[in-house]
Amino acid sequence: MDFDFNNDLEKRISDAFCVFDHHSEKLIDVREVGTVLRLLGCVPTEEEVNEVISATETEETSGVVHLTKFLPHVSQLLMERKMEPAPPEKILEAFKTLDFENKGYLTKEYFGKLMMEEGEPFTQEEMDEMWPVAIDPISGHIPYELYLNQLMVYL
Amino acid sequence: MLRSCVCLQNGGSGKRRSSSVEDASSCRSSEIERVGASMQTTTLGSNGQPQTLTPPTSTRASSLLQLFQRKGWCKHFRKPLRGMSATRAEKTIRAAIFIQKWYRRHQARQEMRKRCNWQIFQNVEYACEQDQAELYKFFNDLIKHMPQAIEAGNKGQTSKQSIGPEKSATLYEETGEMARIQLELPIQKKHIDLMIDVFRKKRGNRLHPKYVCMILREAAKCLKQMPNLWMVSTAVSQQVTICGDLHGKLDDLLVVLYKNGLPSASNPYVFNGDFVDRGKRGLEVLLLLLSLYLAFPNAVFLNRGNHEDSVMNARYGFIREVEGKYPRNHKRLLSLIDEVYRWLPLGSILNNRVLIVHGGFSDTTNLDLIKSIDRGKYVSILRPPLMDGEALEKAEWQQIFDIMWSDPQASQGCKPNALRGAGVWFGPDTTELFLKRHRLSYVIRSHECKPNGHEFMHDNKVITIFSASNYYAMGSNKGAYMRLNNQLVPHFVQYISAASQTKELSFKQRMGIVECAALKELAVRMREHRDELEADFKKYDPDDSGCITISKWCFVMENVTKLGLPWRLLRDKLAPGTDSQCVNYVRTLDLLDTDVIMEAEADGTSVMDALYANKASLETIFNIIDADHSGEITLDEFEKAIDLLVAHMPGVYSKDEMLEKCRMMDLNGDGKVDLNEFLEAFRLSDLSRKEQQEEYLRKRSTCQRPSESVTRLADTISRNTLVVEHDIDPTDCEAKVVGQKS
Numbered sequence: 024m025d026f027d028f029n030n031d032l033e034k035r036i037s038d039a040f041c042v043f044d045h046h047s048e049k050l051i052d053v054r055e056v057g058t059v060l061r062l063l064g065c066v067p068t069e070e071e072v073n074e075v076i077s078a079t080e081t082e083e084t085s086g087v088v089h090l091t092k093f094l095p096h097v098s099q100l101l102m103e104r105k106m107e108p109a110p111p112e113k114i115l116e117a118f119k120t121l122d123f124e125n126k127g128y129l130t131k132e133y134f135g136k137l138m139m140e141e142g143e144p145f146t147q148e149e150m151d152e153m154w155p156v157a158i159d160p161i162s163g164h165i166p167y168e169l170y171l172n173q174l175m176v177y178l
Numbered sequence: 179m180l181r182s183c184v185c186l187q188n189g190g191s192g193k194r195r196s197s198s199v200e201d202a203s204s205c206r207s208s209e210i211e212r213v214g215a216s217m218q219t220t221t222l223g224s225n226g227q228p229q230t231l232t233p234p235t236s237t238r239a240s241s242l243l244q245l246f247q248r249k250g251w252c253k254h255f256r257k258p259l260r261g262m263s264a265t266r267a268e269k270t271i272r273a274a275i276f277i278q279k280w281y282r283r284h285q286a287r288q289e290m291r292k293r294c295n296w297q298i299f300q301n302v303e304y305a306c307e308q309d310q311a312e313l314y315k316f317f318n319d320l321i322k323h324m325p326q327a328i329e330a331g332n333k334g335q336t337s338k339q340s341i342g343p344e345k346s347a348t349l350y351e352e353t354g355e356m357a358r359i360q361l362e363l364p365i366q367k368k369h370i371d372l373m374i375d376v377f378r379k380k381r382g383n384r385l386h387p388k389y390v391c392m393i394l395r396e397a398a399k400c401l402k403q404m405p406n407l408w409m410v411s412t413a414v415s416q417q418v419t420i421c422g423d424l425h426g427k428l429d430d431l432l433v434v435l436y437k438n439g440l441p442s443a444s445n446p447y448v449f450n451g452d453f454v455d456r457g458k459r460g461l462e463v464l465l466l467l468l469s470l471y472l473a474f475p476n477a478v479f480l481n482r483g484n485h486e487d488s489v490m491n492a493r494y495g496f497i498r499e500v501e502g503k504y505p506r507n508h509k510r511l512l513s514l515i516d517e518v519y520r521w522l523p524l525g526s527i528l529n530n531r532v533l534i535v536h537g538g539f540s541d542t543t544n545l546d547l548i549k550s551i552d553r554g555k556y557v558s559i560l561r562p563p564l565m566d567g568e569a570l571e572k573a574e575w576q577q578i579f580d581i582m583w584s585d586p587q588a589s590q591g592c593k594p595n596a597l598r599g600a601g602v603w604f605g606p607d608t609t610e611l612f613l614k615r616h617r618l619s620y621v622i623r624s625h626e627c628k629p630n631g632h633e634f635m636h637d638n639k640v641i642t643i644f645s646a647s648n649y650y651a652m653g654s655n656k657g658a659y660m661r662l663n664n665q666l667v668p669h670f671v672q673y674i675s676a677a678s679q680t681k682e683l684s685f686k687q688r689m690g691i692v693e694c695a696a697l698k699e700l701a702v703r704m705r706e707h708r709d710e711l712e713a714d715f716k717k718y719d720p721d722d723s724g725c726i727t728i729s730k731w732c733f734v735m736e737n738v739t740k741l742g743l744p745w746r747l748l749r750d751k752l753a754p755g756t757d758s759q760c761v762n763y764v765r766t767l768d769l770l771d772t773d774v775i776m777e778a779e780a781d782g783t784s785v786m787d788a789l790y791a792n793k794a795s796l797e798t799i800f801n802i803i804d805a806d807h808s809g810e811i812t813l814d815e816f817e818k819a820i821d822l823l824v825a826h827m828p829g830v831y832s833k834d835e836m837l838e839k840c841r842m843m844d845l846n847g848d849g850k851v852d853l854n855e856f857l858e859a860f861r862l863s864d865l866s867r868k869e870q871q872e873e874y875l876r877k878r879s880t881c882q883r884p885s886e887s888v889t890r891l892a893d894t895i896s897r898n899t900l901v902v903e904h905d906i907d908p909t910d911c912e913a914k915v916v917g918q919k920s
Binding site for chain 1: 269270271272273274275276277278279280281282283284285286287289290293294297587588589596597728729732742744745746747
C-alpha cells in the first residue's frame with residue numbers, strides 16, 4: 024500500500040467531487056452524489072446513494088452537499104470497501120437468473136418491463152439511453168453476454 | 179431548493195437520477211422544474227415553465243426507503259413476476275437491482291467524461307481571458323503609480339475625435355475570389371438577402387472591401403446617435419427575440435433568422451454582444467448584424483459584449499480573421515471596426531422592466547451613472563479611456579467592466595471574479611438588491627456557454643442566453659434564442675446547426691470528437707508552460723527514471739498551468755499507456771511535442787503576440803510612462819513600469835531581460851527611449867523569442883521518437899478534430915421549443 028494512501032484517496036474523492044462543483048464553492052447538487060460515487064469505482068444501489076445523501080446533505084440549504092461532510096464519510100466507505108464492484112461472473116449470473124428458459128438472450132418487452140417496473144426502476148430517459156447499447160439491432164433482443172462486456176468496459 | 183425534482187414525478191418512486199449535461203435543464207437550474215405556485219410570486223408572471231408539477235410532500239429518500247423497508251414488498255408483483263414463487267420473484271428483483279446499478283455506473287462514467295470535457299473547455303477559455311484582464315489591472319496599477327499621468331491626459335486625444343484614417347484614404351485591390359454583388363446605401367431587405375446568399379457559400383463569400391467600409395462607417399455614424407442603453411418596447415410588436423453570444427458562428431445566426439424570420443417592426447431582435455472571436459465567420463456575423471440594424475433600425479438592438487474590443491480580438495482570433503480575409507486592407511477595416519465598437523450601446527432596457535446586458539452587474543452597478551457616461555471614450559474596455567484633460571474616472575471604468583465581465587454565482591455575496599480575472603461573481607442577494615434599486619423585474623445576460631443554450635438562476639431573476647451551438651467542438655452544446663411575449667414571459671428555442679454532421683455519428687464517435695477537441699485545447703495551453711513543467715517534473719525525479727507518483731504529477735500540473743481541473747481523472751489521457759501506480763511524465767511532454775499539438779499552437783496566439791499585435795496598448799503604456807509628454811522616456815521611468823509588467827505577466831519576461839531591452843533600445847546612448855524605439859524593442863524581443871523557440875524545437879526533433887501510445891493518441895486527436903468546410907444550410911438544424919408558448 025502507498026504511504027500516501029489516505030491523502031491519495033482523499034485527493035481522488037476531491038477530484039471527482041470537484042468535477043461537479045461548478046463555481047469552485049466545494050458544493051455539489053445532491054443529484055450528482057450517485058455519479059461521484061460511481062466515478063470513484065463504486066457500484067451503489069439507489070438506496071445506498073440515498074443513504075450517503077442523507078448522511079452528507081447540508082442541513083441549512085437542502086439540495087446541496089459540501090465537501091467537508093462528503094470527504095470523511097465517503098473516505099470511510101471506500102476504506103471499508105463498501106459498494107465495491109462485483110466480478111463479471113456475478114453480473115452474468117444475474118442475467119441468467121432472468122433468462123428462465125436459458126435462451127441466451129432476453130426479449131425487449133420482458134427486459135424493458137422489468138427494468139422500468141421492478142427493483143429500482145429506470146426512468147424513461149434512462150431506458151432510452153440504454154437501448155442503443157443493449158439491443159442487437161438485427162434480432163431485436165438483448166444478447167446479455169455481449170451487453171455485459173459493454174457494461175464492464177471502462178470507456 | 180431541490181425538493182421538487184422532475185424525477186419525483188414518476189409516482190413518487192423516489193428514484194433520483196443525476197442531472198446530465200444534456201438534460202432539459204442543467205443541474206443548477208432546478209428552478210426550471212419548480213412548481214407553478216412558486217412561480218406566481220415571481221415577477222415573471224404566470225407560469226412559464228415546461229412542466230407543471232405539484233410539489234411532492236415526501237422527501238426524496240424516504241419514499242424509496244419506505245418501499246424497501248415495508249414488509250411484504252414482494253406484494254408489488256406486476257405482470258413480469260406474477261405466477262412466480264416468492265423466492266423466484268425475490269431472486270428476479272435482486273437480479274434486476276444488480277443490473278440496474280451496473281448500468282447506472284456505466285452511465286455515470288459517460289457523464290463524467292462529458293463533464294470533464296466541459297470543465298477543460300471552460301477553464302482554458304477563462305484562463306486565457308484572465309490574461310487579458312491582467313492588462314486591465316496592469317494599466318490600473320501603472321496609472322496608480324504614475325499619478326502625473328492622470329492629470330496630463332492622453333496626448334490631447336479626445337473622444338470627440340474619431341480615430342483612424344481619413345475618408346479619402348484609398349483602398350487597395352485584394353487578390354482572390356470576391357463576391358460580385360453590389361450594395362448601396364440605404365441598406366434594404368434586398369441587400370440583406372444578397373448578403374446572406376453570398377456569406378452562405380464556402381467560397382467566393384467575401385464582399386468587396388469598399389462595401390465593408392461603407393457598412394462599418396454608416397453603422398458607426400448611426401450608433402453614435404444612440405443613448406448608452408437602448409430603450410426597447412413590445413408595445414407595437416407584442417413580442418421580442420433575444421440572442422446571446424454568436425462568436426463568429428454564422429451558421430447559428432442564419433438558423434435563428436431562418437427559424438424566427440428577419441427583423442421587422444413586428445419582429446424585433448436584441449443581440450446581446452460577443453459577435454466575433456473564436457468562430458471563423460466573425461466578420462460576416464458583424465457585417466450582417468450591422469446591415470440588419472441599418473435596414474431595420476427600429477427593430478434591431480445591438481449590445482456591446484466584452485469581445486467587441488480590439489485587445490480581445492488580438493488574442494481570440496478576430497484580428498487574424500480580418501488580416502486573412504483582407505490582407506491589404508485590414509488595418510483600415512480594423513480601425514473602422516474600432517469605431518463601431520466604441521459607439522455600440524452598453525445594454526438595453528425592455529419595457530422599463532427587464533435589463534439586457536452582456537455580463538451582469540455588481541453590488542455597485544448604477545444604471546443612472548451608466549446612462550450618463552461618454553461611452554465613446556472606451557475604444558477598448560481593457561485600456562484606460564481616452565481622456566479630455568479630465569481626471570481618469572476609475573469608478574466609471576469599473577462600472578463598464580462589471581456589466582461586461584461579471585457572472586452569477588449560486589452562493590450569496592458579491593466577490594471579484596477570480597476565474598475571469600475581472601468583473602465580479604454576483605449572488606442572489608446582489609440580484610435582489612439590484613432589481614429593487616432599479617425597479618426591474620429580471621435581467622437577461624449572456625457571456626457564459628451553457629449546454630442547452632440557456633439557464634435560469636437566482637430564482638429565475640437572472641437568465642443566461644447563449645446562441646452559439648457547437649461552441650467548443652461539434653456536438654459540445656446547443657445554442658438557443660429567447661422569445662418574450664407581451665407579458666415578458668419567456669420561452670426558448672434550442673438548436674444545433676449543421677445537425678446532420680453530428681447525427682451521422684454514433685454516440686461514441688461524438689464523444690470522441692468533443693474529448694479530442696478538449697485535449698487539444700488543454701495540450702496547447704500546457705505547451706505554453708512546457709519548460710516549466712519539465713523542470714518541475716525532473717525536480718521530483720532525482721533518479722531520472724522518467725516516472726513520478728500520481729500525486730506529484732497532479733501537483734505539478736495544477737501548480738504550473740494554474741488550471742483547477744480534475745487532473746487525477748485526466749491522467750490516463752495526458753500520460754497515455756502509464757500504469758496505475760506512477761506516471762511516466764516523459765509521455766506527457768512528448769504529447770506536447772507531437773505535430774498535431776504544435777500546429778494547433780501555431781494556429782493560436784500567445785499573450786505576448788497579442789500584446790505586440792496590439793500596438794495601441796503598447797503606445798498607451800508608453801504614453802503613460804512618459805508623464806511629461808516629452809516624447810521620450812528615461813530608463814528610470816521605464817524601470818518602474820517594468821516592475822509592474824513583470825508582476826502582471828509572470829513568466830513572460832524577467833526584469834533583467836526587460837532592463838536589458840531598454841538599454842538596447844537606447845541606440846544613441848543618451849539614457850532615453852522614444853516611441854519607435856520602444857515598439858521596435860518589443861518587436862525584436864518577440865522575434866528573438868520566436869527564434870529561440872525554433873532553435874529549441876530543432877534540437878528536440880533529433881531526440882528519440884515518442885512511445886507508441888503517445889503517437890496513437892496524437893493520431894486520434896488529429897483524426898477527430900478535422901474540420902470540413904461546407905456551404906451553410908440553415909435548414910439543417912435540430913430545433914426544439916422549450917418552455918411555454920405565448
